[in-house]
Amino acid sequence: MLTDPARIVSTPSNLTILKKGEFMKTMITMLVFALASVSSAFASAEVECVKRAQREIRDMSDYSKVELCRRAINTVPVDCYLGMQKIDRNFGAGDLLLVCAGVSDYAPLECVRTAKSNYELRRIENLSPVAELCAYASNNEPVSCYEMARSNWHAGLSIHRSVALCRGTTSTYPVECFKTAKKEGRLDELEAIRLCARY
Numbered sequence: 236m237l238t239d240p241a242r243i244v245s246t247p248s249n250l251t252i253l254k255k256g257e258f259m260k261t262m263i264t265m266l267v268f269a270l271a272s273v274s275s276a277f278a279s280a281e282v283e284c285v286k287r288a289q290r291e292i293r294d295m296s297d298y299s300k301v302e303l304c305r306r307a308i309n310t311v312p313v314d315c316y317l318g319m320q321k322i323d324r325n326f327g328a329g330d331l332l333l334v335c336a337g338v339s340d341y342a343p344l345e346c347v348r349t350a351k352s353n354y355e356l357r358r359i360e361n362l363s364p365v366a367e368l369c370a371y372a373s374n375n376e377p378v379s380c381y382e383m384a385r386s387n388w389h390a391g392l393s394i395h396r397s398v399a400l401c402r403g404t405t406s407t408y409p410v411e412c413f414k415t416a417k418k419e420g421r422l423d424e425l426e427a428i429r430l431c432a433r434y
Contacts, residue, residue, distance in 0.1 A: 287313045302332055303337075312337060318347075346368070347369045350378045377401045384396070399432055410431075413428065
């Protein structure tokens with residue numbers, strides 16, 4: 236007689252045949268323990284992030300430190316915050332949180348570094364457009380897109396509209412989309428940006 240494979244659970248010493256209900260209870264219990272372990276690891280990472288922020292960031296309220304570390308899976312948000320301050324001390328608290336809150340890698344920080352090497356973005360006094368451009372970035376493409384959007388050859392948009400079009404993008408596609416939407420779709424600038432922006 237063949238045994239249904241769904242009814243066999245492997246143990247170190249033998250194979251035990253369980254009733255379907257027992258098998259499901261065992262599988263659900265194992266899943267609950269696995270999820271609890273993962274959840275505990277993330278909670279631990281968030282706490283480690285806040286503890287590090289408390290040690291290393293002096294000019295931030297506890298409330299903002301919690302916002303910085305919410306959903307963090309490591310302490311990279313603290314590195315991002317400190318790195319942005321090294322790039323330019325004039326970033327506002329909101330800009331720092333916009334770029335760094337909960338990030339898991341250094342892509343947004345690298346985007347900011349690249350943006351600040353752009354002649355025009357390096358000279359602006361209000362740094363919010365740089366932060367908005369690089370929030371959610373997974374590479375440096377928001378800066379390439381921005382430079383294309385600002386170019387009269389491509390779109391000739393203002394700083395703020397270029398940022399709105401290119402924020403967080405992974406390519407220069409939004410500029411191509413924008414040009415096509417204006418030419419063939421006969422949309423005005425704001426509607427074309429709304430259509431083509433990724434965020």
